[in-house]
Amino acid sequence: MLDKDAYRLMHCETHRRNASSTQDDRRSRATNWLSSRRHDESSYLLHVSAALDLYPSSMFFINETFYVDFSQPCDYSTVVKEWALSGNIKVNPDTKDMAATRISDLTVELDYPYLFQHLGNCEHLIEFSGGRILLAQRDSLCSAHYPWSRKDYITKGKYCIICNIHIPTRKVIGCARLPRHNSYLCEECFQRYCYIRNKKVGSFEAYHFKDKRATISGY
Numbered sequence: 223m224l225d226k227d228a229y230r231l232m233h234c235e236t237h238r239r240n241a242s243s244t245q246d247d248r249r250s251r252a253t254n255w256l257s258s259r260r261h262d263e264s265s266y267l268l269h270v271s272a273a274l275d276l277y278p279s280s281m282f283f284i285n286e287t288f289y290v291d292f293s294q295p296c297d298y299s300t301v302v303k304e305w306a307l308s309g310n311i312k313v314n315p316d317t318k319d320m321a322a323t324r325i326s327d328l329t330v331e332l333d334y335p336y337l338f339q340h341l342g343n344c345e346h347l348i349e350f351s352g353g354r355i356l357l358a359q360r361d362s363l364c365s366a367h368y369p370w371s372r373k374d375y376i377t378k379g380k381y382c383i384i385c386n387i388h389i390p391t392r393k394v395i396g397c398a399r400l401p402r403h404n405s406y407l408c409e410e411c412f413q414r415y416c417y418i419r420n421k422k423v424g425s426f427e428a429y430h431f432k433d434k435r436a437t438i439s440g441y
Contacts, residue, residue: 280320280340282348284330287314289323298342380433382408384415390431397426406431 279294288299299317306313330336335347356363362370382388383405390406394416397405407415416423 277342283337384411
């Protein structure tokens with residue numbers, strides 16, 4: 223039979239070993255997770271580099287017409303047109319040269335979203351927010367003075383609070399495990415950090431999020 227003091231010592235030692243094992247397990251999981259993030263970051267940078275090599279061109283899609291940068295040997299509007307025509311979606315089959323097109327050649331609606339696409343599948347919405355006729359008393363008639371920057375918009379979109387690489391798609395509110403009451407996470411970090419085996423970890427509210435600053439306004 224063990225006396226009380228020996229039993230206490232054995233119990234404390236067992237508790238210490240269990241706590242140490244738990245801490246080691248947490249450290250191991252944290253190390254594996256950080257290694258995974260570093261691998262994801264490297265993969266992301268390689269993806270961007272590969273995208274620049276594979277899709278060096280860019281294009282606008284305005285009023286059912288594609289305007290492509292033909293200075294590069296890549297025209298990925300062809301695939302989109304084939305898909306659209308196969309689904310009876312109305313598009314102009316004639317692709318225009320971006321460099322040979324002037325603003326005056328376009329027919330646009332003000333405050334209506336049009337598409338700018340580059341890097342293969344990186345899409346931005348652009349808008350024409352206004353227009354006016356040039357007046358000699360007010361405007362320069364020298365073509366070298368245009369395009370004229372009316373205002374510089376210095377905006378910075380949000381990035382995932384965990385990886386700081388990807389654009390967030392989730393807004394998480396009231397999660398004690400995150401440093402801010404309102405935190406923004408990309409889909410991958412949201413699923414990995416806020417759920418374990420598809421079970422919610424802790425108490426929080428989560429909503430789908432789309433950064434409105436991804437929209438570019440032009441004048």
